[in-house]
Amino acid sequence: MKIICTQENLNQGLSIVSNLSNKNPNLPILNNVLIKAKQGVITLTSTNLEMGINCIIRGKIDNDGNFTIPAKTTTDYVNLIKDKQVNLNLKDNEIELITSNNKTRFKGVSSQDFPTIPEIKKENKYTTSVRDFKDCLNKIIFAVANTSSRPEINGAVFDFNSKNKMLTVAATDSYRLAEQKISLKNSGEDKRIIVPGKTLQEVVRILGLIKETEENSDKGDVNIYISNDNQILFTFSDTKIGADENIELISRLIEGNYPEYQEIIPENHNTEIIVNKNDLINTVKKSSLFTKNKIDSIKLNFLKDSNELTVYSANAETGENLSKLQVKIKGEDNEIVLNYHYLLDGLQHIDGDDVILEVINKDVPCVLRSAEKNNYLYIIMPIRL
Numbered sequence: 001m002k003i004i005c006t007q008e009n010l011n012q013g014l015s016i017v018s019n020l021s022n023k024n025p026n027l028p029i030l031n032n033v034l035i036k037a038k039q040g041v042i043t044l045t046s047t048n049l050e051m052g053i054n055c056i057i058r059g060k061i062d063n064d065g066n067f068t069i070p071a072k073t074t075t076d077y078v079n080l081i082k083d084k085q086v087n088l089n090l091k092d093n094e095i096e097l098i099t100s101n102n103k104t105r106f107k108g109v110s111s112q113d114f115p116t117i118p119e120i121k122k123e124n125k126y127t128t129s130v131r132d133f134k135d136c137l138n139k140i141i142f143a144v145a146n147t148s149s150r151p152e153i154n155g156a157v158f159d160f161n162s163k164n165k166m167l168t169v170a171a172t173d174s175y176r177l178a179e180q181k182i183s184l185k186n187s188g189e190d191k192r193i194i195v196p197g198k199t200l201q202e203v204v205r206i207l208g209l210i211k212e213t214e215e216n217s218d219k220g221d222v223n224i225y226i227s228n229d230n231q232i233l234f235t236f237s238d239t240k241i242g243a244d245e246n247i248e249l250i251s252r253l254i255e256g257n258y259p260e261y262q263e264i265i266p267e268n269h270n271t272e273i274i275v276n277k278n279d280l281i282n283t284v285k286k287s288s289l290f291t292k293n294k295i296d297s298i299k300l301n302f303l304k305d306s307n308e309l310t311v312y313s314a315n316a317e318t319g320e321n322l323s324k325l326q327v328k329i330k331g332e333d334n335e336i337v338l339n340y341h342y343l344l345d346g347l348q349h350i351d352g353d354d355v356i357l358e359v360i361n362k363d364v365p366c367v368l369r370s371a372e373k374n375n376y377l378y379i380i381m382p383i384r385l
Contacts, residue, residue: 003062005059016209017053017055020202029115034067045114047117056242082101121225127221194254202251210236234251272358277347311323
């Protein structure tokens with residue numbers, strides 16, 4: 001196998017795939033990245049058996065072949081190379097990496113035992129923009145649970161609506177819930193699936209690595225394909241290092257039924273509060289300094305006559321804090337006790353300058369929305385003291 005490519009292409013490709021490679025004493029080959037050169041295509045592949053990533057990079061192939069090399073060492077080394085061109089040669093079960101100033105040999109392993117990444121037919125495609133999808137995942141991923149007792153909430157539910165060309169993504173850890181709606185450019189059939197949280201974290205990481213250029217900033221898409229054997233394929237395009245759909249992430253889906261979370265979304269409210277988002281974030285952060293350890297509760301009081309929101313917290317060791325904010329209130333006086341971490345998580349992911357809080361009473365979940373957009377919903381369970 002002989003390959004010639006740029007340091008930039010190889011470095012970017014390794015950065016995209018190598019994160020899945022980890023120390024596995026039972027299957028050491030999973031620590032490696034597979035390099036495959038065939039019919040003019042250079043493909044880098046990694047897997048942890050739950051997920052697999054393929055990344056095609058531009059380059060010249062003199063001789064076809066394939067081999068696996070240590071992911072971390074190779075990635076770290078290539079990242080340090082300053083030369084623009086890299087030559088990769090397979091010699092005697094070693095990869096020889098040559099630049100104008102360096103010659104390095106990497107001990108590798110034959111690709112014979114490298115796990116086969118499943119292939120998913122590219123049918124029933126769902127397409128959305130990279131910007132919308134990345135924004136969507138960032139707004140819900142923090143609410144994904146990590147529990148062995150309820151594996152179905154260890155992921156986010158994807159609800160594809162073909163008629164409205166809409167994708168609704170939601171996540172909950174049973175203490176709070178985040179839901180985001182984004183439009184689809186094209187949609188297959190109606191579908192409801194559960195995507196593992198770790199898979200979504202990897203998608204967000206990869207999207208963060210793809211560099212926007214003038215060519216792809218407005219037309220970058222994410223394509224999603226779902227197989228009949230409970231697997232999902234995401235494809236992305238990094239046109240700086242390869243052609244369209246040159247990055248593929250394949251993952252198993254979570255089996256089971258996601259909770260019918262719509263049932264806990266309040267249909268009405270007794271009090272509606274409109275408040276400047278940044279002012280409320282600042283107030284909550286100040287109040288958080290005086291919360292009780294492990295409980296992290298703050299009390300919000302809504303006073304209609306004075307259009308005032310008070311935020312109160314107390315700690316026997318550090319003291320207490322009462323902060324006031326001028327807000328717009330519709331409805332009746334009300335109060336609720338919330339976990340300040342969960343409240344901040346929601347506030348920091350809501351778009352716009354103002355946020356709407358909807359409260360029924362202190363025993364019912366509180367709803368947060370943007371005052372300017374209606375595609376994001378955040379719900380927090382109250383703390384009952």
